[in-house]
Amino acid sequence: MALLEVKNLGITFGGLKAVDNFNLTLEKGALYGLIGPNGAGKTTVFNLLTGVYKPTTGTFLLDGKELKGKKPADINKAGIARTFQNIRLFKNLSVLENVKVGLHNGMKYSTVAGIFRLPSFFKTEKKMDEKALELLKVFELDESADTLASNLPYGKQRKLEIARAIATNPKLLLLDEPAAGMNPNETNELMETIRFVRDHFDLTVLVIEHDMSLVSGICEEITVLNFGTELAKGKTDEVLKNPEVVKAYLGQ
Amino acid sequence: MLKKLKFKKPDTKNSFVTYGLLLVTFAIVKILFEAGKLSYMIKDLLVPLCVYAILAVSLNLTVGILGELSLGQAGFMCVGAYSGALFSNLLEEAIPQVLIRFPLAMIVGGICAAIFGILIGIPVLRLRGDYLAIVTLAFGEIIKNIFASVYLGLDANGFHVSMKTASDLNMDLDGEMLINGALGLNGTPRDSNFTIAFIVLFITTIVAYNFVNSRTGRAVMSIRDNRIASESVGINVTKYKLITFALTAFFAGVAGSLYSHNFSTLQASKFDYNLSILVLVFVVLGGIGSIRGSIVASILLTLIPELLRGSIGKYRMLIYAVILIVMMIVNNGDYFINLKEKISVKFSSKFKKTKKEVV
Structure with missing residues (x-):
């Protein structure tokens, strides 16, 4: 099919x-x-x-x-995941966080667990960081993981968009x-x-x-x-x- | 309007600096308080200061993190103030311990306000920008006016509610008047004190930082930065907008409850749109998205007009206005933003150097 x-x-x-x-x-x-x-x-x-x-x-x-x-x-x-013709990144978030937003539905913990810092928060955040860095490595963006997305050069912004889309699996x-x-x-x-x-x-x-x-x-x-x-x-x-x-x- | 501003991002490192500053401030004020060095005026201001700071921090979640203008903060505070005060009035005898009753009253106030927040949020959050601001402003005023015209009494037959006059309640003669229309609510136990208010502020700050630095917070900030992209990576925009709005309303309700337990009488007319705008001013001047900034701005901007009351009292509001303008320029002017960045770069490089030497 x-x-x-x-x-x-x-x-x-x-x-x-x-x-x-x-x-x-x-x-x-x-x-x-x-x-x-x-x-x-x-x-x-x-x-x-x-x-x-x-x-x-x-x-x-x-x-x-x-x-x-x-x-x-x-x-x-x-x-179905996509990128945009006019780049649409989360400008005020770091490169790593952009990818982590993409991982939002793949790796979950509740809002309450986030607010009260329950063990599931630390466990899932650690996994998210690892997965996101792994993805960024593919696009050679791992060096600039902590840079604000809006401060990336143009070509890298395009790559980051693809990485973010792939993060949604x-x-x-x-x-x-x-x-x-x-x-x-x-x-x-x-x-x-x-x-x-x-x-x-x-x-x-x-x-x-x-x-x-x-x-x-x-x-x-x-x-x-x-x-x-x-x-x-x-x-x-x-x-x-x-x-x-x-x-x-x-x-x- | 909001989209043009640069949003400051509270991160984990930042949060511990804020916690430290808060604790140090608390310790200093507490020592001065115990030593009797504070004037009556300042003593009376301590709880309201915390209330304003809580309001500003919680509004910052909607304005700074979600990126939507809301002017309904006073309305949610009103809900929290009334429900919390009512709870304490009714259960004053059933739960005599202040340390159990008062936190419960605050939670009740918060939850009632959050329910209002969700009910109002469902239709209102379809709007964006200026329209959202106008509609939330209207809802805030509606809430205030409803509470100003409610009469509630309790007698042997149970509760009596009227929206017209006290005599419409048809109560027994020995009945107790709980809410008396525009005259408000009387006889709330004065449970608030500086320590409790500070603890609530501290908890609010922790919750705000943790919320921002979590999966939910990231989703909310992604909506602020680019709604279309956020939807494209599978974020349920409505859900996260509502969560943020409800959390903001919850803490506004808690602050309201704290506020109503600081005075024995409570009138709905206090929660007018001036208060909402005042809180928004704290958020904007403290730096949109900066939680520490909200706290500092709310404290400074509440204290300054009060401290100016003395000899130059005549020019009080004039000086206040000038301070507002100067703060706006310092916070959002290009020159000062560059200056601040330069300074922080210098500091962080120095810090790194010393770190290396230690290693």
Whole structure:
């Protein structure tokens, strides 16, 4: 059974069909790309899949469980985690705490235990610290664990967002333009990291990206969106050669 | 408005400094008190000072940690003051030991206020920013006005409640008037004293620090920093907003109960929006999110106007206003923030050096 099944997903804002009839089937362990010109509706698809927007038509299932209409927090608990195009970190919290917020639902103790410092507080906090540091090590952020998230350089902020998303122990990871604003070296490094986390954490990854070197470098298959509808779909190198796709990207 | 401010984060190291400062202050004041060096005015102020500090610390949880403006603090305090005083009035004979009755009265006051906090929080916390401030302000005023028009009596037939006049209660002649409308509540045992008030303040501070430095506190701060991201990592925003709001209301209720046991008469008119705004001023000037700052600001800003009463009494409020402005600049002006950072860096580097030498 496929991990993610999206069927006829669509949303309209007023009279505008932002996304229309979007279909997608992701097998477990896939590294899938979603590309398209600006305003094509890529991020809207992410917002639909994470519950930020409620779809007007269609539905989507994760592991056979319907998630349409659920709240963002519940969708995350069901196993979808995401990063954001415009970085959304918890700015006044440290790097370590950002990841620990991600661990919130995985490692629990009650509010009362926290206030009265019961043994479960110390035990769980210690485990959380270890787990969070382990995650930060993967992204080479463990050195700056105590830095405020807002004081990190841009590239590291992007990495921290991915680390935070992975901390929620998802099955499916949605990355929204992870390479935006990165130089070629950083992009190469990021590609390695994405591949590594997919294998290491047993994830399925859906990635929106404009950087074609990243897309052709790591995505096995892609979908191209244009004006909210699917323009092409299939093996990455074949789709990128498709004249329709080239036209949509470069104009005539 | 709040989003532009930089939030200070209370951490564990910080908390022990605060505990130490509190204990030292308590010891000094207690020694002066026992030695009879304090004027009557200051003696009378000791309990209210603690009450204000508790109010400020608890409001800081909503304003500084959750990042939402609430102006309903006086309303919750009112609930706590009335329910706590009523509890003590009714059970004064049943529980003669002050040390059992009074803590119970404070807990009852706190729980009643927390229940109000949750009931009001459910609809109100859907709003954000200025709207939330306006609605909480309105709820605070509603609570105050309801308590100012309640008549409650007790006689052989049980309780009698009326919202109109005392004569509507239809009580027996030997009945006891418990709440007398705008005249309030009389005959509350004066159980409050400085030591108890300080202990409650100390507990409040510990709870506030522990709350912030826990899983729940992190979730609440994540909502403040970025609600959308917070939802995306599976945080139930409504739940954590309500928990924070209820905790704030709980301690406001405890403070109210402490306050009502300091005077034998209690009137709802004391809990007006001026009080809510005063507490918010303590929080903002003490540094939003800084628990120690809230305590210091509430103590200073309560003491200063009282100490100015003497010869320059005429200019009292003028000087007070200038102090407010200066505190605002020192706390939130760029120049002073940089200065403070420089100083703290210097101190911490010196500290580290000496540490290494010791090792």
